[in-house]
Amino acid sequence: xxxxxxxxxxxxxxxxxxxxHRRAVLDWLVNETNGQRFIDEIIxxxxxxxNASGVPVARCSLHLRIxxxxxxxxxxxxxxxxxxxxIDTFDYATKxxxxxxxxxxxxxxxxxxxxxxxxxxxxxxxxxxxxFGELRESGLTDYVVWPIDHTLGKRHVVTFxxxxxxxxxxEHIAYLKDLLPAFALVIEIRMKNIMARNLLETYVGPHAxxxxxxxxxxxxSGMTVSxxxxxxxxxxxxxxxxxxxxxxxIELLNSYFDxxxxxxxxxxxxxxxxxxxxxxxxxxxxxPTACADLLEAIxxxxxxxxxxxxxxxxxxxxALRYGVGVHVGDVMYGNIxxxxxxxxxxxxxxxxxxxxxxxxxxxxxxPVLLSRAFAEMAGPGFAFDSLGSYLLRGLGQPVDVFAMRx
Numbered sequence: 001x002x003x004x005x006x007x008x009x010x011x012x013x014x015x016x017x018x019x020x021h022r023r024a025v026l027d028w029l030v031n032e033t034n035g036q037r038f039i040d041e042i043i044x045x046x047x048x049x050x051n052a053s054g055v056p057v058a059r060c061s062l063h064l065r066i067x068x069x070x071x072x073x074x075x076x077x078x079x080x081x082x083x084x085x086x087i088d089t090f091d092y093a094t095k096x097x098x099x100x101x102x103x104x105x106x107x108x109x110x111x112x113x114x115x116x117x118x119x120x121x122x123x124x125x126x127x128x129x130x131x132f133g134e135l136r137e138s139g140l141t142d143y144v145v146w147p148i149d150h151t152l153g154k155r156h157v158v159t160f161x162x163x164x165x166x167x168x169x170x171e172h173i174a175y176l177k178d179l180l181p182a183f184a185l186v187i188e189i190r191m192k193n194i195m196a197r198n199l200l201e202t203y204v205g206p207h208a209x210x211x212x213x214x215x216x217x218x219x220x221s222g223m224t225v226s227x228x229x230x231x232x233x234x235x236x237x238x239x240x241x242x243x244x245x246x247x248x249x250i251e252l253l254n255s256y257f258d259x260x261x262x263x264x265x266x267x268x269x270x271x272x273x274x275x276x277x278x279x280x281x282x283x284x285x286x287x288p289t290a291c292a293d294l295l296e297a298i299x300x301x302x303x304x305x306x307x308x309x310x311x312x313x314x315x316x317x318x319a320l321r322y323g324v325g326v327h328v329g330d331v332m333y334g335n336i337x338x339x340x341x342x343x344x345x346x347x348x349x350x351x352x353x354x355x356x357x358x359x360x361x362x363x364x365x366x367p368v369l370l371s372r373a374f375a376e377m378a379g380p381g382f383a384f385d386s387l388g389s390y391l392l393r394g395l396g397q398p399v400d401v402f403a404m405r406x
Contacts, residue, residue: 025049029182039064039190040076040085046183047078055172058140059161063105064191065154080163104129105157108147115145118167135161142167146180150188158183205270208344211334219342222334227282228294228374229331229346229354230269232260234277235321235362244317252312253277256320259304266300267293272345278358282331282346291328291378298324298368298404325357326370328377353399356392360401372400 028049036042043062050057062076077086104115117124119136126133135143140161148156160176162168168176200209216222234256241249257279261271264281268290273280283290283297309319329350335342357369364387375384384402391398 025053025055026179026182029179029186033186037190037193039187040087042186042190043076043078044082044085047080050176051080055175056162056164056168057160058163059135059159061159062148062187063157063159064187065156066191102129103131104143104145105159108145108157109155113147117143119143119161120167139163141165144168144173144176146177148180148184148187150184150191156187204344205272207270208272208333212344216334216344217342219335219337219339222332222344224330225282225333225346226285226328226330227333227346227350228285228290228326228328228377229350230264230281230283230294230298230324230326231351231354231358232279232281232322232324233275233358235323236318237277240318248317252317252320255308255312256305256322259308260301260322263297263300263304267297269294269297273343280346280351282333285328291374292382294326295378295382295404298326302367322367323358323361324368325354325359325361326368326374327351327354327357328371328374329353352394353392356395357399357401360390360392366403368404370402370404372402375402 025046029046033042036045039062043060047057047060058080060078064074064076066074073090075088075090077088104117107115117129117132118141119132120141124132124136132143140163142164143159143161145157145159148158150156158180160168162172197209200212204212211222234253237253240252244252256277257274260279264271267283268287269281269283271279271281283294285291287293305320305322313319327350329348331346331348331350333346335344336347337343353371357371361367361369366385366387369387370378370384375382383405385405387401387403389398389400
């Protein structure tokens with residue numbers, strides 16, 4: 001009599017075939033994960049399916065090397081009973097810490113193809129690998145680490161652990177190893193998607209990246225957006241570049257952008273472009289508080305610049321000065337450029353006015369200048385100094401100019 005698919009207790013049948021119920025996890029990975037975007041949810045469901053198939057996984061972690069301006073890596077951790085996997089990110093300095101260097105996963109990054117430890121042994125090296133002691137104390141009996149190799153030698157790490165007495169059986173280990181190629185492909189697809197999104201957000205901003213990923217990739221594609229517009233430019237940067245060493249100039253420039261950009265992003269603005277020592281940002285008027293948010297971002301940015309200059313004073317670095325031009329109006333928000341090289345940005349007469357107001361700050365020695373249109377839209381809750389009308393370069397009509405009060 002032929003046994004039912006659920007009868008075998010081993011991973012492989014006596015004839016070497018893979019019982020139907022044991023193939024379920026592999027079939028799911030290959031055929032049913034295409035609608036799942038998130039790696040952490042794939043890991044959670046995979047571990048639940050493994051346990052349902054008789055593979056006693058009590059803990060699983062995936063260690064990823066990622067391309068991100070802040071983070072060098074991420075860990076996704078699942079433990080039995082978790083409704084959601086835990087996600088932790090690690091900055092670039094982590095790779096040199098003692099804790100990282102004494103993690104078993106680091107052996108995989110150095111070229112090992114497997115690390116396995118029987119956690120019930122009394123002589124495990126907890127001095128070299130403190131994690132072994134932590135895992136044993138939490139009730140785990142066996143721990144295995146394998147590489148997940150992606151295209152062009154990009155190596156990540158996956159770990160499995162069990163609470164089963166005696167640890168994983170040989171059949172369990174063979175089964176998990178058989179899953180790794182399919183698991184690697186599934187993860188790499190999501191990693192590529194995450195990488196594309198991260199890189200786009202890094203270089204064009206979150207809102208522009210959404211437009212591009214949604215299909216705005218042809219020249220001229222885009223939309224008209226009503227927005228408060230802010231253009232900022234650093235003063236005397238050319239002179240600073242000639243006087244100071246390159247590394248000092250880069251560090252100074254990055255600190256200047258940190259002081260100004262973080263408040264912009266915190267208040268819902270989008271930085272569309274860095275132009276040397278300048279930047280272009282917009283606050284869409286679809287948000288009722290856009291003008292107030294822009295003014296708050298400028299105020300916090302000025303405080304950040306004052307703190308930066310105070311920190312730099314003992315080193316002999318000159319105080320940084322800058323000018324900001326602010327206007328409001330409709331902008332064309334989309335792709336411009338050559339046939340093969342595009343820039344996703346904002347253009348239009350309203351951007352030109354903001355740019356000319358920024359230039360005017362050099363002449364009248366006020367760091368932040370605003371148009372009447374912006375001042376009126378900001379409302380009576382804000383106090384500005386009226387500076388009169390100015391004929392700005394390239395504009396046919398004078399513009400009534402206001403300044404933020406110090």
